[in-house]
Amino acid sequence: MKRIFFLALSSMAFISCGKQGDDTANGPKAKITIINAALDAGAVTLVFDGQNVNETPIAFGQFSGSADNAYLAARPGVQLTQWQVGSTPPAEGKFFQWVPGAYYTLVQYDTAVQNIAPVLLVKDNITVNDTMAKGRFINCVAGIDSLSLWLVGPTDTVKVATKNAYIGISGSFLTEFSISWKPGARRMELIDKNGVVLYAEDIDIAEKTNYSFVAFGETGGIGEKAPVARKMAQLQ
Missing domain, CATH: 2.60.40 (Immunoglobulin-like)
Incomplete structure (x- = not known):
């Protein structure tokens, strides 16, 4: 049975057509936080076009980045987006438009069954306050x-x-x-x-x-x- 990458999205949609070229490699990056909250799941890796977004797989109860900033910088544009759990090959992915300069949080949650669990993605609205x-x-x-x-x-x-x-x-x-x-x-x-x-x-x-x-x-x-x-x- 194929492992399908299930991704529930808030106010966003996958690109259903074939991948188109883009020139965003040298421009603003997409910023992504990855959280592994799925019980009984192996460590997780987000994969864009065959390249790992996070260098170190993220174990249960952990998140990407560092204590200072959980966001990882990733190449934006239309990417074949895949989700790898443990040492098994990445699940079948989909083409997705990652917006340059945008911020995302990606959470794997619930309980993993045969290393498969739901994943929820939101596009964060980032603002700061000078004193708070x-x-x-x-x-x-x-x-x-x-x-x-x-x-x-x-x-x-x-x-x-x-x-x-x-x-x-x-x-x-x-x-x-x-x-x-x-x-x-x-x-x-x-x-x-x-x-x-x-x-x-x-x-x-x-x-x-x-x-x-x-x-x-x-x-x-x-x-x-x-x-x-x-x-x-x-x-x-």
Whole structure:
């Protein structure tokens, strides 16, 4: 059986015709964040025209780039786009138009069956504030629990998300970093629908930075499947 690259898109479409030439190689790049939130999946690689976008395959619970910026620069234009999981050959791909200068977030989620799991892509709306940080929450914890993400500071608490559904149920996540707050030290708390703190971590927040807070794991999970939250910086 052929492995088909399944990609759900928000406000975008694949190119159905054959690949056309372009002259974007030396111009602005497409910026892509890759997140592997699929339980039981091997490490993932995004492939454009036979070339890996991420040099190191991304394991479950991890994301592309570095702690300073999760976006990877990639050649834009119409590319044969494929998704490779583990050491198996890339799944059959499709031609897709990656826009020069645009920002994307690509999330593999749910539970992998024979190393196949759904993938969701959005085109991010990146803006910055001169003095504040901005953020969004992506709930990739498989199950029926709705989760909240709070940032607790010395004088205030920022509710980045309140009882957000799992993306396997909602079928989407925010394209905008719509919540803003003052930079500095805070305690990040992942909270279930009954108000129980599932995970907490002390973090630092910088100004002029967009953050995604991604929840990994499954409802009631233990070990590597226990619900956790990760902070990702996504910069222009």
